Amino acid sequence: MKKKLVVANWKMHLSTSEASILVHRLHEHIKTHRTIEVVLAPSMLTLQPISLEIDSRRFKLASQDGYPKDDGPYTGEVSFAMMRDLVDYSIIGHSARRIYFEEGLELIRDKVQAAVRNGITPILCVGETKNERAQGEAKRVIHDQVTSAVSNLTAEEIEKIVIAYEPIWAISTFDGEPSKPEDMQRAMEYIRQIIKELYGEAAASNARVLYGGSVEPHDARAYLSLPGCDGVLVGAASLNYRQFTDIVEIAYDVQNQTEDHA
Numbered sequence: 148m149k150k151k152l153v154v155a156n157w158k159m160h161l162s163t164s165e166a167s168i169l170v171h172r173l174h175e176h177i178k179t180h181r182t183i184e185v186v187l188a189p190s191m192l193t194l195q196p197i198s199l200e201i202d203s204r205r206f207k208l209a210s211q212d213g214y215p216k217d218d219g220p221y222t223g224e225v226s227f228a229m230m231r232d233l234v235d236y237s238i239i240g241h242s243a244r245r246i247y248f249e250e251g252l253e254l255i256r257d258k259v260q261a262a263v264r265n266g267i268t269p270i271l272c273v274g275e276t277k278n279e280r281a282q283g284e285a286k287r288v289i290h291d292q293v294t295s296a297v298s299n300l301t302a303e304e305i306e307k308i309v310i311a312y313e314p315i316w317a318i319s320t321f322d323g324e325p326s327k328p329e330d331m332q333r334a335m336e337y338i339r340q341i342i343k344e345l346y347g348e349a350a351a352s353n354a355r356v357l358y359g360g361s362v363e364p365h366d367a368r369a370y371l372s373l374p375g376c377d378g379v380l381v382g383a384a385s386l387n388y389r390q391f392t393d394i395v396e397i398a399y400d401v402q403n404q405t406e407d408h409a
């Protein structure tokens with residue numbers, strides 16, 4: 148049985164001391180749940196101090212990015228090799244990286260490969276813009292992003308990967324048009340279909356596919372209960388310990404119900 152994954156992407160928020168307070172609150176409220184995984188992705192600056200504070204049975208760590216070369220004169224960058232003993236996961240190809248930092252398909256492919264080479268599980272983010280969706284281009288965009296990002300991995304390596312479907316139009320739109328869980332399910336199924344066509348049934352069913360985009364406690368259950376949805380990637384709501392705790396508890400509940408029916 149795959150464990151549901153709840154990932155907190157803190158983006159460029161929280162100083163080290165604010166992050167430490169949030170971790171303290173999360174320890175007070177979130178119990179050890181062995182059947183799900185809870186992953187925190189603080190800023191690069193905060194990773195190291197937070198790693199000394201977290202109870203590793205309760206929380207795992209992810210970086211929000213990494214540089215694909217292991218070592219060298221790349222001023223300002225931090226490589227996956229440097230993070231190998233610090234994090235279990237790395238978010239790669241987040242739409243913020245694709246848009247604000249113009250990360251292209253090849254760079255993202257190299258990052259995915261570098262993470263895997265260093266024993267770090269990539270959380271690859273894919274998803275279309277509002278325009279691409281309106282023009283009927285969503286499937287092509289998702290296909291290109293997934294296919295190129297995993298193109299240097301073996302089927303065995305793909306089985307361990309996490310792919311988060313984060314349609315750009317659904318990120319941080321708490322008062323905008325919400326995404327519909329059934330539409331999100333179709334996109335997540337499509338991602339698995341791509342993996343199946345490229346690497347076969349086992350890789351497709353073992354890879355974990357998440358949903359991300361304005362997830363809050365009130366709609367977390369709808370996403371987490373979708374067949375084939377292995378978890379959620381949470382932005383804004385993960386900065387609020389009450390909201391994030393509620394989402395984690397919902398994931399635990401959904402996981403237990405699924406196991407009871409298995």
Ligand code: 13P
Pocket residue numbers: 156241313317318319320359360361362380381382383384
């Ligand atoms: P929000 O939950 O704030 O929409 O952010 C989603 C996201 O980008 C997580 O990576």
